[in-house]
Amino acid sequence: MSERLLIVGGTVVDPARGVEAVRDVLIENGKIRDVAAGLSKKPALKDVETIVAVGLWVIPGLVDMHVHLREPGREGDETIATGTAAAARGGVTTVLAMANTEPVTDNPSQLAFLRAKAAADAKIHVLFAGAVTLGQKGERLTEFARLKAAGAAALSDDGRPVMHAGLFRRALECAKDLGLVVIDHCEDLTLSHGACVNEGPAALRKGLKGAPWAAETVQVMRDIALTELTGARVHLAHLSAAASVAAVRDAKRRGLPVTAEACPHHFVLSDEMIPGYDADWKMNPPLRSASDRAALIEGLADGTVDAIATDHAPHGCGAKAQGMDAAPFGVIGLETSLAASLTELFHKKALTRRELVARLTAAPAAILGLKNKGTLAPGADADVTLVDPDTVWTPVAPFVSKSRNTPFSGRRLKGRAARTLVAGRTVHAL
Amino acid sequence: MTKDWGRKDLLGLEGLSAAEIEALLDEAASFKKSPPDRPLAGRTVAFLFSEASTRTRSSFEEAALRLGAQPLSFSAAGSSLAKGETMLDTMLNLQAIGVTHFVVRHERSGVLESLAPKVAACVVNAGDGWHEHPTQALLDLLTLRERWGSFQGKRVVILGDIRHSRVARSNLFALKTLGAKVTFCGPTPLVPDAFTSLGAQVEHDVERALKGADAVNVLRLQLERMEQGFTASLADYALAYQLTAERAALMKPDAPILHPGPMNRGVEISSDAADGPRSLILAQVANGVFARMAVLAACDRARSVHV
Numbered sequence: 001m002s003e004r005l006l007i008v009g010g011t012v013v014d015p016a017r018g019v020e021a022v023r024d025v026l027i028e029n030g031k032i033r034d035v036a037a038g039l040s041k042k043p044a045l046k047d048v049e050t051i052v053a054v055g056l057w058v059i060p061g062l063v064d065m066h067v068h069l070r071e072p073g074r075e076g077d078e079t080i081a082t083g084t085a086a087a088a089r090g091g092v093t094t095v096l097a098m099a100n101t102e103p104v105t106d107n108p109s110q111l112a113f114l115r116a117k118a119a120a121d122a123k124i125h126v127l128f129a130g131a132v133t134l135g136q137k138g139e140r141l142t143e144f145a146r147l148k149a150a151g152a153a154a155l156s157d158d159g160r161p162v163m164h165a166g167l168f169r170r171a172l173e174c175a176k177d178l179g180l181v182v183i184d185h186c187e188d189l190t191l192s193h194g195a196c197v198n199e200g201p202a203a204l205r206k207g208l209k210g211a212p213w214a215a216e217t218v219q220v221m222r223d224i225a226l227t228e229l230t231g232a233r234v235h236l237a238h239l240s241a242a243a244s245v246a247a248v249r250d251a252k253r254r255g256l257p258v259t260a261e262a263c264p265h266h267f268v269l270s271d272e273m274i275p276g277y278d279a280d281w282k283m284n285p286p287l288r289s290a291s292d293r294a295a296l297i298e299g300l301a302d303g304t305v306d307a308i309a310t311d312h313a314p315h316g317c318g319a320k321a322q323g324m325d326a327a328p329f330g331v332i333g334l335e336t337s338l339a340a341s342l343t344e345l346f347h348k349k350a351l352t353r354r355e356l357v358a359r360l361t362a363a364p365a366a367i368l369g370l371k372n373k374g375t376l377a378p379g380a381d382a383d384v385t386l387v388d389p390d391t392v393w394t395p396v397a398p399f400v401s402k403s404r405n406t407p408f409s410g411r412r413l414k415g416r417a418a419r420t421l422v423a424g425r426t427v428h429a430l
Numbered sequence: 431m432t433k434d435w436g437r438k439d440l441l442g443l444e445g446l447s448a449a450e451i452e453a454l455l456d457e458a459a460s461f462k463k464s465p466p467d468r469p470l471a472g473r474t475v476a477f478l479f480s481e482a483s484t485r486t487r488s489s490f491e492e493a494a495l496r497l498g499a500q501p502l503s504f505s506a507a508g509s510s511l512a513k514g515e516t517m518l519d520t521m522l523n524l525q526a527i528g529v530t531h532f533v534v535r536h537e538r539s540g541v542l543e544s545l546a547p548k549v550a551a552c553v554v555n556a557g558d559g560w561h562e563h564p565t566q567a568l569l570d571l572l573t574l575r576e577r578w579g580s581f582q583g584k585r586v587v588i589l590g591d592i593r594h595s596r597v598a599r600s601n602l603f604a605l606k607t608l609g610a611k612v613t614f615c616g617p618t619p620l621v622p623d624a625f626t627s628l629g630a631q632v633e634h635d636v637e638r639a640l641k642g643a644d645a646v647n648v649l650r651l652q653l654e655r656m657e658q659g660f661t662a663s664l665a666d667y668a669l670a671y672q673l674t675a676e677r678a679a680l681m682k683p684d685a686p687i688l689h690p691g692p693m694n695r696g697v698e699i700s701s702d703a704a705d706g707p708r709s710l711i712l713a714q715v716a717n718g719v720f721a722r723m724a725v726l727a728a729c730d731r732a733r734s735v736h737v
Contacts, residue, residue: 201627205444207539207561207599277540321516323541325559 010053015358016375030423061093061383066309073102078314086401091417093383100159106131108150127153156183172232191215213241240285242295264340279327314403342415382424442562457724468498493722567600581608590649615639
């Protein structure tokens with residue numbers, strides 16, 4: 001006896017197939033079986049369990065290709081169980097967990113441990129990145145083939161850049177041979193050294209050390225050059241600067257295999273908005289200027305920036321209470337990314353509905369080579385998010401995440417995930 | 431006398447009104463004229479200094495004593511702070527012991543912003559990172575006001591390492607509020623042009639900056655700035671930016687020279703400038719005690735209202 005479920009009356013938005021219309025969705029055994037108008041009226045389906053989605057968008061589950069789940073090593077801040085529960089609340093059904101755990105996920109056995117842990121604890125799909133260099137020290141490459149065999153979905157030293165251009169070139173070449181994408185955290189440490197916020201008037205006023213936008217762009221440009229040299233794919237994490245967006249736009253125009261992501265905090269907030277020395281507004285790269293923020297939105301609108309990702313980075317209250325310059329970098333985002341994106345991009349008409357959904361689903365799935373995700377095509381995994389686009393709400397602590405370090409706390413947002421399904425099973429419902 | 435002051439804390443001069451700043455200066459001037467009769471008797475002033483200080487700390491201690499308060503010495507090294515206690519816990523404990531005033535110096539900018547509202551005692555910033563050093567600026571202002579009477583239309587050059595200077599920021603915020611103009615001068619790495627966004631004029635040529643100015647406040651060049659690549663050498667910096675008597679003569683006649691100390695003679699300032707007739711450097715130090723007395727006393731009255 002097969003398990004079937006019918007989602008009825010919602011507006012299906014599936015950018016991968018160009019569908020944007022009222023449709024019913026039939027799920028069978030955890031897969032999308034059919035997407036069509038009037039399925040609920042078919043006599044053969046009249047007894048199937050039904051979810052009414054009238055007034056909601058029915059979209060592929062969000063793919064967040066940039067999160068930190070803190071396991072192993074910092075389970076006090078987040079775990080696979082709590083991080084994926086937070087994701088479910090935010091409409092996210094697949095995440096890519098970065099390798100800057102403690103210890104670093106730079107070897108096959110730790111990957112195997114993490115995948116087993118995720119199989120037991122995770123509410124949604126969890127993919128894992130393997131580190132590019134041992135211990136993320138930027139000195140010796142990890143064993144890419146063995147990492148891939150152990151299930152690494154991508155390679156990244158995220159949290160730290162690979163400063164050594166020669167080493168990064170070899171990483172790109174080896175990753176290309178294996179068909180893995182390398183995700184780079186672009187930051188020239190000699191330019192950003194010791195900074196806690198963006199370099200600019202706000203930092204000058206507060207007496208804080210700022211990192212210039214060029215700290216990112218210098219390495220974005222380096223990576224673009226190395227992509228051109230090697231022919232390897234590179235994905236640029238959390239772009240924050242206007243000049244970086246311009247560089248990626250130019251690279252894409254030249255046909256180079258570069259992709260990029262932006263985080264909601266970077267396209268919703270800017271450095272002059274930071275209240276005092278509140279470290280819940282501290283992340284790396286830092287919030288930039290209003291014009292950088294505008295450029296990110298333009299980049300998202302024209303497709304220069306392919307994907308929206310959160311860089312969900314939980315830190316406990318004690319760590320964040322150390323103040324702006326001593327607190328660790330990072331903000332949580334899984335529970336607010338959809339809402340913040342709807343508020344800033346869709347409701348303000350910077351992106352169409354279809355474009356927005358693509359940035360949240362199809363694009364990151366494509367970058368990670370996930371064939372059965374990011375779409376509601378028949379046969380795809382039944383990871384589905386029902387979006388209530390118009391309800392205004394205010395995120396406040398406590399969150400589903402173990403941590404509460406977010407600048408979106410107390411900020412009015414419009415739209416949210418009404419229900420999240422993973423493989424046809426509801427993992428979150430309002 | 432200080433009806434315009436109603437704050438229990440002094441964390442910075444940014445955001446204070448002209449009336450508030452003048453109220454503190456008036457009180458300082460009155461203390462200078464006639465010593466008060468132990469208005470802070472029974473109060474205890476604790477010093478939380480996580481950075482070295484000679485001048486500021488002695489000046490605050492002397493101010494506390496002249497007001498009749500008891501100074502409580504506290505060294506961060508060897509204290510519970512060094513044992514991992516949070517700053518807030520340290521302050522709450524000292525407050526429970528009877529501390530009524532905290533005078534805090536800390537290497538991190540803005541560290542007091544979240545702490546001050548959580549304690550009943552007065553919190554006075556004695557320098558936080560690169561952010562503010564309000565009592566230093568107040569004593570600079572007191573010294574200039576004694577000379578000028580009013581700040582309207584005056585132009586003050588602040589010369590040196592502005593980027594890393596809490597003294598420069600506090601002076602800028604207050605001088606602007608009081609109607610003066612401020613020119614920041616130094617090499618671009620130490621005086622980025624973006625300072626214009628804070629309302630300062632930025633000038634990288636020392637002679638152009640000084641020409642026609644009403645005063646110059648010279649900041650110390652810390653030696654570690656060379657290792658950090660902000661300047662190639664002390665000699666190179668001195669050649670381009672040292673305040674000499676000859677350069678000082680480009681200012682208006684009798685325009686004074688200030689320096690918050692400690693001085694590196696022969697680096698940012700020459701001895702003929704530091705010791706010459708324009709120099710008010712020791713007058714500043716003397717005024718520091720009165721400025722700090724005014725702050726401790728004014729904040730205490732506001733605290734008494736809140737308690």
